[in-house]
Amino acid sequence: MILEVEKLSKIYKSGKGVKEITFKLKEGEILSILGPNGAGKTTILKCIVGLRKADSGIVNLDGDFSYLPEEKRLYRWAKVSQMIEITKSYVDIDDEKALKILNDLRISPSEKVANLSHGQATSLYLALTLSQKADLYILDEPTWGLDPLSRSYILERVKEIPFEGKAVLYTSHITEEVEKTSDGVIIIRDGKMVESGYIDDIKEKYVAVRTKKSEKIEGYLYKETSDEKIYIIEKDKAPRDFEPANFSMIVESLMRGVRS
Amino acid sequence: MKKEFLDMRVRFFLTLIVMLSLFFLVMALKDWGIEILKKNQVELSKFAGKDLLEKLKDWNFYIYSQWYGKNLGQFIPIIGIIFAFPLFSREIENGTIEYLLTRRKRSRVFSDKVTVSLSLLIISIVILSLLPLIYTTFSSIRFNARYVPVLTLHAVIGSFVWYSVALLFSVIFNDQVKPLLSSFAILAITTVVGIIKPLRFFNTYSYIMSAKGMTLEDIAYSIISIVFIYLSYEIFKREEF
Numbered sequence: 001m002i003l004e005v006e007k008l009s010k011i012y013k014s015g016k017g018v019k020e021i022t023f024k025l026k027e028g029e030i031l032s033i034l035g036p037n038g039a040g041k042t043t044i045l046k047c048i049v050g051l052r053k054a055d056s057g058i059v060n061l062d063g064d065f066s067y068l069p070e071e072k073r074l075y076r077w078a079k080v081s082q083m084i085e086i087t088k089s090y091v092d093i094d095d096e097k098a099l100k101i102l103n104d105l106r107i108s109p110s111e112k113v114a115n116l117s118h119g120q121a122t123s124l125y126l127a128l129t130l131s132q133k134a135d136l137y138i139l140d141e142p143t144w145g146l147d148p149l150s151r152s153y154i155l156e157r158v159k160e161i162p163f164e165g166k167a168v169l170y171t172s173h174i175t176e177e178v179e180k181t182s183d184g185v186i187i188i189r190d191g192k193m194v195e196s197g198y199i200d201d202i203k204e205k206y207v208a209v210r211t212k213k214s215e216k217i218e219g220y221l222y223k224e225t226s227d228e229k230i231y232i233i234e235k236d237k238a239p240r241d242f243e244p245a246n247f248s249m250i251v252e253s254l255m256r257g258v259r260s
Numbered sequence: 261m262k263k264e265f266l267d268m269r270v271r272f273f274l275t276l277i278v279m280l281s282l283f284f285l286v287m288a289l290k291d292w293g294i295e296i297l298k299k300n301q302v303e304l305s306k307f308a309g310k311d312l313l314e315k316l317k318d319w320n321f322y323i324y325s326q327w328y329g330k331n332l333g334q335f336i337p338i339i340g341i342i343f344a345f346p347l348f349s350r351e352i353e354n355g356t357i358e359y360l361l362t363r364r365k366r367s368r369v370f371s372d373k374v375t376v377s378l379s380l381l382i383i384s385i386v387i388l389s390l391l392p393l394i395y396t397t398f399s400s401i402r403f404n405a406r407y408v409p410v411l412t413l414h415a416v417i418g419s420f421v422w423y424s425v426a427l428l429f430s431v432i433f434n435d436q437v438k439p440l441l442s443s444f445a446i447l448a449i450t451t452v453v454g455i456i457k458p459l460r461f462f463n464t465y466s467y468i469m470s471a472k473g474m475t476l477e478d479i480a481y482s483i484i485s486i487v488f489i490y491l492s493y494e495i496f497k498r499e500e501f
Contacts, residue, residue, distance in 0.1 A: 049362050052500045067362040073355035077266070086263045090363040125359075 001062065002027050002136050002167045003048070008057035010043050011191075018043050018191040021057070025136070025184075030158070030168040032178040035188040036255050041171040042070050043191075045140050048169075063135030066091075070140040070171075072125040074113050080124055081109035087128045098131035101157065105150055118145045123154070130157055137161055139170035143177060155181055175248045189257045199247060206250045207235045207242035220253035264376035268343070272380045275339055279332070279388050286326050287395065290316075319401045323392045324471075328411045332388055333469045336415050337447050340422030343381045345430050345439040347373050348496065352434040357501050370493050374427070381423055382416055389415045407471040417481050418468035422447065424488035431492045431499070 003025040011017035018040035025031045033041045046052040048059050049067045074083055084098050102109065105123045107116070116124060122145050129137065142158065143151040159181055161168050172178050178185060179199060187195040195202060209231045211217055213224070219233030222245075232245055232253035294316055297304055304312065315321045327333075351357040360369050389412035396403035425446055429439035447464075454463020467477050 046501075051358060051361060053498075065362075067358075069355075069358040069362070071355040071358065074359060075263075075267070075356060076354070082266070086266075087363065089262060090360075 001025070001060075003062070003169065004058070004060040005044070005048065006058040006060075008044065008047055008054050008059060010040075010047055010052060010054045016040070016191065017055075018047075018188070021186075021188070021193055023186055023193075023196055025167050025169055027135070027165050027167050028162040029184060030162055030170070030182045031184045031186065032182040033169070033171045033186045033188060034173065034175065034178055034251055034255065035171075036173065039188045039255075040191040041188065042140055044188075045138055045169070045171060049138060061136065064091075064133070065136040065138050066129050066132035066134035068125055068129040068137075068139040068142055070144075072122045074121065074125060074128075076112075076114040078113050079109070080107060080111050080113065080116075083113060083124060083128060084109070087132070092133040093128065094131045094133060098127045101127040101130065104153060119147055119150060122146055123150055126154055126157075130154075130161075135166055137166065137168045137170075139168065141171055141173070143172070143174070151177075175251045178251075179247045185251075187251060187254045189255055194254050194257065202250060203245075203247055205234060206232050206245050207238050208245040208249060209233050209238055209242050219259065220256070221258040222249050222253040261372050261376055264372050265380075268377055268380055271342060271346075272384065275342065275384055276387065279335065279339075279384075280391070282331050282335075283327065283388070283391050283395070286331055290319075290322055290326075319396070320404050323396075323403060324407060324411075327392055328389075328407075328415075329469050332391075332415065333465065336385065336418045336468050337422040337464060339384065340381065340419035341426040341440065341443040341447070343377050343384075343419075344423045344426035345443060346436050347377055347427060348430045349433050349436045349439050352501065353436055361501065366497055367493075370496050374489065378420075378423065381419055385415050385419050386412060410471055410473055411469075413478065414468050414470060417478055417485075418464050420485045421464055421481050424485040424492070428488050428492045428495075431496045 001024050005024070006022050008021040009017070009019050011019070016038065021044055023031065033044060035041050043052065045067070047054045048061065049065060075086070078086065080102065084093070084095055087093055088095060099109065102124065105120070105127070107120050107123060107127075113121065113124070126142060129139065137158070139158070143154055146154060155177065158168055158170070162183075170182075182199060184198050185196065185202065186193055197205075208222065209217060209219065211229050211231065213227055213229055215229070217231055217233065217239070218237065219231035221229060222232050223230040232250055233242070235242070294313060297313055297316070301313065316325070348357070351360060364372075390408065392403060393405050393408055395401075422443065426439055426443040429442045433439050433442070450462040451465055453459050454461070454466065460466060461477070461480070464481070467481065
């Protein structure tokens with residue numbers, strides 16, 4: 001096990017935060033944390049990497065990590081090549097890999113960080129993070145702000161990581177992206193875990209049930225139209241006339257958390 | 261450490277350029293300044309005594325009073341503050357602190373920053389303090405450098421005090437304006453409070469510009485600075501980002 005998190009809690013003065021988060025991550029796996037904005041995804045990652053101190057709980061990280069923060073800010077006075085040099089002076093990085101990623105994403109090493117667009121700055125940060133030699137890659141919203149081509153390129157690089165025996169923990173709010181890349185998922189709402197497990201198991205666990213608008217059943221409301229409601233409900237609790245639910249429907253319903 | 265130097269190079273070279281320019285201006289304007297004062301001799305004698313003009317003609321008096329006692333002396337605390345105030349606050353404000361802290365241990369981040377900035381500060385202050393000595397060695401001016409070592413020591417310790425104050429604010433605040441303003445506010449308050457004789461210790465200017473040999477103040481100011489730096493480290497170690 002590369003990472004074990006047990007009953008991790010961190011509550012801010014505002015009352016927001018995360019409560020009793022528990023999960024494990026094995027080598028060769030990608031685990032995603034899904035949740036709406038402000039649900040606590042970044043807090044979990046920050047507690048794992050030591051930027052924030054958890055109020056309680058245990059974080060057991062067995063190995064080196066490479067971290068991509070939510071705010072991808074680098075030194076504006078530096079050139080791209082200098083950022084590689086600086087990073088190399090701190091951690092063990094494969095600079096050839098970094099240069100290849102930058103070349104593939106058409107970012108010149110002689111360019112100044114200050115002159116990069118938001119997407120290019122994110123790509124540079126990703127190149128530095130993914131080329132770092134680590135056992136666990138912790139990526140906070142890695143594709144946010146990237147154009148579709150760069151996004152699919154980066155996701156391909158992320159998907160390669162488990163084949164080297166390494167693990168990936170990443171947050172996202174794009175369900176389709178998570179479904180394509182990850183083995184497991186944690187869904188959080190208001191700082192609490194509402195579901196976790198392998199994606200295939202979660203897809204197997206839930207189904208969709210259509211009811212008349214006036215009708216109420218025990219489940220998560222997915223959609224409400226003028227004449228019907230669609231609920232996401234656990235298969236073993238569902239009435240006979242259920243339909244298969246896709247992953248997006250399940251995640252959206254669990255994240256929204258509107259129960260009847 | 262290279263990154264820390266790259267981060268500080270503008271401040272370091274700009275400070276040196278500004279202060280070097282100021283020094284050569286002070287040297288070049290000696291005769292012109294005396295001429296101006298001569299024209300206002302009557303008013304001047306009311307405040308500064310009759311022999312000031314004669315004294316100023318002497319290079320020793322001119323350098324000690326106008327460089328160490330005025331221009332450099334007044335800038336020492338400001339240089340200390342300028343070198344320290346953005347050290348952590350800029351990283352926090354710009355969001356680059358996360359990049360640093362997830363790639364280096366906190367103790368290493370702190371020690372690298374303090375080592376590089378303090379070294380550059382001491383180098384700057386020593387160069388600026390020794391400037392008259394260097395300049396007069398290569399010119400026809402005869403300069404008695406008797407007080408230079410002690411004034412250099414006071415300049416280094418004086419800048420160290422204000423460096424450590426600004427460093428503490430730099431760790432506490434998460435933007436660059438607050439540490440700068442807070443440090444200047446403390447400098448202004450301590451200078452005013454230090455006018456009162458029993459509280460003279462608070463006025464670092466009188467210490468920086470004094471040519472008295474080794475005193476208790478040297479040790480006291482050094483200890484205060486070390487305590488502030490240690491406090492900054494303890495706060496930084498526990499800070500959440």
